[in-house]
Every structure is written in structure tokens, then in C-alpha cells.
Amino acid sequence: MKRWNTVLGKVVLCVCEIIVGVLLMADPIVFTSGIITAAGVVLLMMGAFTIFKYFRMDPLDAQKEQGLAKGICAVLMGLFCVFQREWIITTFPLLTVVYGVVILLTGIMRIQWAADMLRMKKEQWYMAGAGAAVSVVLAIIILLKPFKSTIVLWRFVAVSLIIGAVIDLVILVFINQVKEETLPDSKGDGMYGNNK
Numbered sequence: 001m002k003r004w005n006t007v008l009g010k011v012v013l014c015v016c017e018i019i020v021g022v023l024l025m026a027d028p029i030v031f032t033s034g035i036i037t038a039a040g041v042v043l044l045m046m047g048a049f050t051i052f053k054y055f056r057m058d059p060l061d062a063q064k065e066q067g068l069a070k071g072i073c074a075v076l077m078g079l080f081c082v083f084q085r086e087w088i089i090t091t092f093p094l095l096t097v098v099y100g101v102v103i104l105l106t107g108i109m110r111i112q113w114a115a116d117m118l119r120m121k122k123e124q125w126y127m128a129g130a131g132a133a134v135s136v137v138l139a140i141i142i143l144l145k146p147f148k149s150t151i152v153l154w155r156f157v158a159v160s161l162i163i164g165a166v167i168d169l170v171i172l173v174f175i176n177q178v179k180e181e182t183l184p185d186s187k188g189d190g191m192y193g194n195n196k
Helices: 002-026 028-056 059-065 067-083 085-091 095-119 125-144 150-186
Strands: none
Touching (some): 002 028, 002 150, 028 150, 059 067, 067 085, 095 125, 095 150
């Protein structure tokens, strides 16, 4: 049961990456504006809750937590995100760097996945390794920003997310197919069964 929950979690993550990639490809500015607005709304809610909590607490405890100052800062940041999202997008093309860092981190997670499979002597480790290599290369390209147009860079980020997610889904399907075929003979030989 735990194995299926892990697989399901990875599938959901891959599907989310594909959706984000498709939305970025369709209209990167609108999608990023939506993300910034959503972040602003979350900050507003957190700030309002922190301020409310400050006035409900004992004065000495409230003084230690500095809840009023934190709440006001969160509310101001939230208002800025909601009402100045276009300014954020035009002033900070570094948002593409954030996407690049996310892809790089997922690539590093895939390196871990490949290394784990290699150490457990699973024949299909090279598939996870290839996925990790692709993710890292795409992330490095995004972070180096060799594109003249920001729109081209956004599109490349979108394609990178989709490619990474599709590679993960293929690996998951292949590995689970191998697991099912070897399950009766595995006798508890590790997480993936004995695929030698």
C-alpha cells in the first residue's frame, strides 16, 4: 500500500508539472501573474491571521513573537503582489531563474533516484539517470539565459517542465511494469524486487 501511495504521489507531481508547463507555454505572462496574485492572497490571509492572533495573545507572549510587525509586513507584501504583479513581472525577469532552479532541484532529486536504483542493482537505473541528466542540462540552459527574447525563454522553461515530467512518467510506468513481472519471485529483495 505504501509503495502505491509513493507511486501515486510521483504521478500526481508529474501531472502537475505537465499542467504548469502547458499553461506556461499557452501564456507565460498570464500564468505567472496568476501565481503572483495567488501568492499575494495567501500573504494577505497569513498577515491578517497573524495580526488577529497578536491581539488575542497575552501581551508578554505577543511581544516576544513580534506578530504585529510580521503581520503588517505580510499584508503589505500581499497587497504589492496583488496590485503590482505586472511591475513584478517586467522588473524581475529573474522569475525564469526561479523556474530554472526548480527544474535543477528536480534534476538533483532524479540523480538521487538513479543512484538509489544503481546501488540496489536495478537494471533500469540508467533511465532515471538519463532523466536526471536531461533535467540538469535544461536547468543550466535556463539559468545561463542564452535566449534573446524573454518569451522564448518562457517557452523553453515550459517545454523543459513537460519533458521532465514525461520522462518521469515513462520511468515510473517501466519500473512498475518490471516490479509487477518480478513480484512473485522477489521474496522481499528490496523496494523494486530482484530484476537481475
